[in-house]
Amino acid sequence: MALAAVALAGCNERAKTEVHTGGDPGRGSLLVDEEACGSCHVIPDKAQGNGLVGPPLAGIARRAVIAGLLPNTPDNMTRWLQSPQSVVPGNAMPNMGLTQQQARDITAYLYTLD
Amino acid sequence: MEERNRTRLTWSLGALIAAGVLAGVVGLVEVAGGFDTAATHPFPQPATWLVHRTMIDSVKWRAQSVSPPPKFTEPQVMAGFRDYDADCAMCHGAPGVGRQPWVAGMDPPPPYLLDAANRWRPEELYFIVSEGVKMTGMPAWRKALPKDEIWNIVAFLEAMPRTTAADYARLRATYGPGAPIFTQPPKGPPAFSPAGSELNQGAVPGVAAQTAPPARSRPAPGAP
Numbered sequence: 001m002a003l004a005a006v007a008l009a010g011c012n013e014r015a016k017t018e019v020h021t022g023g024d025p026g027r028g029s030l031l032v033d034e035e036a037c038g039s040c041h042v043i044p045d046k047a048q049g050n051g052l053v054g055p056p057l058a059g060i061a062r063r064a065v066i067a068g069l070l071p072n073t074p075d076n077m078t079r080w081l082q083s084p085q086s087v088v089p090g091n092a093m094p095n096m097g098l099t100q101q102q103a104r105d106i107t108a109y110l111y112t113l114d
Numbered sequence: 115m116e117e118r119n120r121t122r123l124t125w126s127l128g129a130l131i132a133a134g135v136l137a138g139v140v141g142l143v144e145v146a147g148g149f150d151t152a153a154t155h156p157f158p159q160p161a162t163w164l165v166h167r168t169m170i171d172s173v174k175w176r177a178q179s180v181s182p183p184p185k186f187t188e189p190q191v192m193a194g195f196r197d198y199d200a201d202c203a204m205c206h207g208a209p210g211v212g213r214q215p216w217v218a219g220m221d222p223p224p225p226y227l228l229d230a231a232n233r234w235r236p237e238e239l240y241f242i243v244s245e246g247v248k249m250t251g252m253p254a255w256r257k258a259l260p261k262d263e264i265w266n267i268v269a270f271l272e273a274m275p276r277t278t279a280a281d282y283a284r285l286r287a288t289y290g291p292g293a294p295i296f297t298q299p300p301k302g303p304p305a306f307s308p309a310g311s312e313l314n315q316g317a318v319p320g321v322a323a324q325t326a327p328p329a330r331s332r333p334a335p336g337a338p
Contacts, residue, residue, distance in 0.1 A: 033156060034218045034221075047162040051228075052229050053226070090210060090283075092209045092279055094207055094208075094213075097212060
């Protein structure tokens with residue numbers, strides 16, 4: 001947790017993000033397009049990232065809590081992305097059937113959104 | 115006078131040559147397979163934006179010819195739910211419900227529609243569902259559904275921003291393919307019962323195949 005906070009505080013570079021999350025932000029960015037995340041979330045620099053269903057994703061790297069419930073660590077973000085319905089049953093975000101590596105890649109991408 | 119004719123001739127020749135060169139380049143790119151049609155190689159962001167913008171403006175302009183609907187009724191919304199769940203949710207998801215796994219392979223990716231009613235007027239939604247969208251995989255549903263059923267789908271889309279994941283699950287249990295009316299235990303032993311499928315216990319043969327979870331690594335949409 002403390003490690004995560006330290007790493008997050010100064011972490012803006014892709015290499016650091018990769019080590020930190022075990023994911024590839026480039027692949028994560030492509031997955032964010034494929035999974036149509038932008039139809040529910042405002043995402044910086046995404047042509048179709050203008051959805052107003054869930055929260056905007058700008059600055060998510062610095063947000064303290066995920067889904068109003070989980071401390072914002074890479075493992076928790078990965079868990080949330082893989083299975084939002086088991087973290088908060090009945091919330092609007094669906095399980096997208098991501099593998100753990102895919103969820104890590106998206107986590108890595110999200111942590112580049114400062 | 116002669117000078118003027120010569121200038122005009124020069125311009126016409128120039129335009130003709132330019133058009134020829136352009137056609138040649140386009141032809142060469144096409145014949146040589148220069149345009150990449152693979153869905154795995156999406157357009158760059160600016161082109162994506164332009165294409166999407168083109169679709170939005172086209173729909174807004176053309177939907178002006180659609181007559182606005184009367185106020186939607188509750189039975190319309192329920193009928194629309196059934197059509198949406200059967201024909202649309204596989205690609206567009208629903209509150210708390212993901213899309214089929216293969217949809218991640220589509221480019222452009224079909225959007226979730228939870229706030230579609232906040233972005234489009236009902237006439238525009240009708241136009242999109244009825245006429246489809248070129249080069250996206252969105253079919254023109256008027257080839258398959260009568261007008262009133264398309265309006266039912268629009269009625270449900272209008273209700274979707276107020277529909278929670280729990281509401282949607284309840285609607286599925288009440289009106290969906292897994293609704294009790296379709297899953298009465300059959301009189302005799304089931305004719306078809308794949309091993310290991312709890313969902314098929316006591317289900318009607320034929321319907322059983324529909325409710326069986328797909329044998330893929332990704333979970334079925336909506337599964338916890």
